[in-house]
Amino acid sequence: MLRTLCVRPAGVQAVLLRRWTHNIPAIDQPLNFINGERVEAANTDKTQEFELVEPATGKVLRKVQSAGKGDVNRAVAAAREAFDVWSDMSGMERGKLMTKAAQIVKENEDDFVKAEVIDTGKPIWEARYDIQGCTETIEYFAGVAPTIMGTHLPLPGGSFAYTRREPLGVCGGIGAWNYPYQMAAWKSAPALACGNTMVFKPSQLTPITAVMLAEAYVQAGVPKGVFNVIQGEAETGTLLNLHPDIAKMSFTGSVPTGAKIMANCAKGIKQVTLELGGKSPLIIFGDADLENAAKGAILANFMTQGQVCSNGTRVFVHTSVLPQFLDILLEKTKRMKIGDPFQEDTMVGATISKAHAEKVLGYIEIAKNEGAEILYGGERVIPDDPKLAGGYYLGPCILVGCHDDMTVVKEEVFGSVMSVLPFDTEEEVIRRANNTCFGLAGGVFTKDLSRAHKVVSKLQAGSIYVNNYNVYPVGVPFGGHKMSGIGSENSLESVNHYTQVKSVYVEANDVDCPY
Numbered sequence: 001m002l003r004t005l006c007v008r009p010a011g012v013q014a015v016l017l018r019r020w021t022h023n024i025p026a027i028d029q030p031l032n033f034i035n036g037e038r039v040e041a042a043n044t045d046k047t048q049e050f051e052l053v054e055p056a057t058g059k060v061l062r063k064v065q066s067a068g069k070g071d072v073n074r075a076v077a078a079a080r081e082a083f084d085v086w087s088d089m090s091g092m093e094r095g096k097l098m099t100k101a102a103q104i105v106k107e108n109e110d111d112f113v114k115a116e117v118i119d120t121g122k123p124i125w126e127a128r129y130d131i132q133g134c135t136e137t138i139e140y141f142a143g144v145a146p147t148i149m150g151t152h153l154p155l156p157g158g159s160f161a162y163t164r165r166e167p168l169g170v171c172g173g174i175g176a177w178n179y180p181y182q183m184a185a186w187k188s189a190p191a192l193a194c195g196n197t198m199v200f201k202p203s204q205l206t207p208i209t210a211v212m213l214a215e216a217y218v219q220a221g222v223p224k225g226v227f228n229v230i231q232g233e234a235e236t237g238t239l240l241n242l243h244p245d246i247a248k249m250s251f252t253g254s255v256p257t258g259a260k261i262m263a264n265c266a267k268g269i270k271q272v273t274l275e276l277g278g279k280s281p282l283i284i285f286g287d288a289d290l291e292n293a294a295k296g297a298i299l300a301n302f303m304t305q306g307q308v309c310s311n312g313t314r315v316f317v318h319t320s321v322l323p324q325f326l327d328i329l330l331e332k333t334k335r336m337k338i339g340d341p342f343q344e345d346t347m348v349g350a351t352i353s354k355a356h357a358e359k360v361l362g363y364i365e366i367a368k369n370e371g372a373e374i375l376y377g378g379e380r381v382i383p384d385d386p387k388l389a390g391g392y393y394l395g396p397c398i399l400v401g402c403h404d405d406m407t408v409v410k411e412e413v414f415g416s417v418m419s420v421l422p423f424d425t426e427e428e429v430i431r432r433a434n435n436t437c438f439g440l441a442g443g444v445f446t447k448d449l450s451r452a453h454k455v456v457s458k459l460q461a462g463s464i465y466v467n468n469y470n471v472y473p474v475g476v477p478f479g480g481h482k483m484s485g486i487g488s489e490n491s492l493e494s495v496n497h498y499t500q501v502k503s504v505y506v507e508a509n510d511v512d513c514p515y
């Protein structure tokens with residue numbers, strides 16, 4: 001018996017016990033969540049349908065009806081109506097309900113984890129780590145909610161001014177497919193803590209856990225309509241983006257889509273947070289602890305099948321330690337078990353889709369043609385278990401003999417492909433590291449901390465790791481510089497992105513006016 005969340009259509013919320021025939025929690029129910037309940041999209045246009053495919057097996061799990069104009073309108077209207085109630089509550093009241101929602105997620109953690117594995121194909125221990133860490137984000141913002149306040153400014157003669165930090169209204173959220181629960185949590189938690197309501201569209205490739213989170217909020221007592229989920233592809237996202245009652249968009253995805261979202265927001269002068277792609281540098285100096293540096297390089301390249309925006313895919317290694325570093329790296333990478341994401345010892349699960357796997361393999365082919373040498377991996381692996389034969393498993397790929405002009409070194413691959421690039425001097429490596437339009441993340445491995453901080457100050461990116469990589473503790477802002485985005489998430493900074501300031505002048509004397 002697996003426990004799962006389900007909001008009964010009658011509006012009575014309860015944790016139901018249910019036996020899942022295929023061990024798939026909450027998948028066979030409607031996947032739009034509007035005004036406190038799961039609903040089918042009313043859009044009957046068959047061209048709007050998309051298939052939900054399990055990456056691990058390549059099996060079509062079900063068809064999902066995209067939200068059309070009427071569905072988007074209904075979701076935004078529900079969020080608009082809920083806004084008055086939700087924004088009128090104190091931060092303390094909102095925070096208590098959010099804490100309860102986080103508790104409900106924890107009580108049902110197994111279901112969330114399994115759903116995330118089914119959706120993404122990532123190893124189960126990674127999915128567990130994601131669910132736990134991002135539920136902490138909800139708890140964090142639940143604690144932040146009562147602290148959101150304005151300021152008081154004394155003025156001459158007893159007059160004064162004060163500021164109010166007010167919510168924006170209905171916020172739109174759109175997510176990518178690599179961290180589906182994270183996107184729903186990182187966007188909804190600060191939005192709701194600040195008193196906004198939200199309509200969220202997960203990626204069409206990973207629709208499940210955002211709906212489960214929506215159920216947890218309602219079950220905790222968060223009013224219906226505060227957090228809604230709509231399903232669909234670009235068309236649904238555009239409808240949400242252009243809706244006149246949407247006050248702000250928070251988007252995670254590729255640079256080209258981010259540019260479209262921003263252009264659409266400009267039409268309505270809407271605020272925007274953009275978490276976009278990257279091509280980040282990881283610099284390993286000659287004095288680095290090479291064991292740690294190799295672990296860092298793996299964390300920076302091979303988690304979630306390499307489909308991580310902040311990945312440090314350009315690994316710059318000082319020429320003095322290149323052979324030793326590659327030996328350690330190779331030995332560790334060879335030990336990574338590829339296969340069933342539901343096995344606890346699996347280190348490499350399935351790539352999100354056939355199309356994406358082919359794109360990644362295409363980049364490796366181009367790299368070979370441009371003169372790179374494959375030190376390890378870079379091919380499709382078909383696991384022994386016949387049920388996994390339809391999944392797309394790729395061996396983590398280490399490329400050597402790379403140079404900065406190669407396509408694979410310049411473009412975001414978003415797959416397990418690490419390019420190793422030798423360097424000689426600090427000045428040279430900083431210049432080469434910054435030679436990109438992206439600026440999401442970067443890393444430095446060295447025992448010389450004064451050098452580390454000097455290099456950190458010169459690197460053009462939003463998140464830099466010293467002697468580690470790809471860790472995201474809640475409270476530390478995460479966001480990109482340059483074309484990697486605008487604004488940041490997962491920290492107090494988000495409060496500024498989800499509120500607006502109102503200044504109030506209060507006169508204590510007669511009006512001083514010549515008229």
Ligand SMILES: NC(=O)C1=CN([C@@H]2O[C@H](COP(=O)(O)OP(=O)(O)OC[C@H]3O[C@@H](n4cnc5c(N)ncnc54)[C@H](O)[C@@H]3O)[C@@H](O)[C@H]2O)C=CC1
Binds near residue numbers: 253257275480
């Ligand atoms: N900076 C960050 O925090 C992160 C950035 N990413 C980036 O996301 C990309 C991979 O994710 P994908 O899902 O392939 O990106 P994508 O840009 O293709 O799609 C992202 C989302 O936007 C929606 N969408 C597509 N076209 C749209 C349009 N015209 N209007 C509105 N919505 C639209 C999609 O349905 C999906 O939900 C990579 O570039 C990666 O670096 C991914 C995760 C985190």
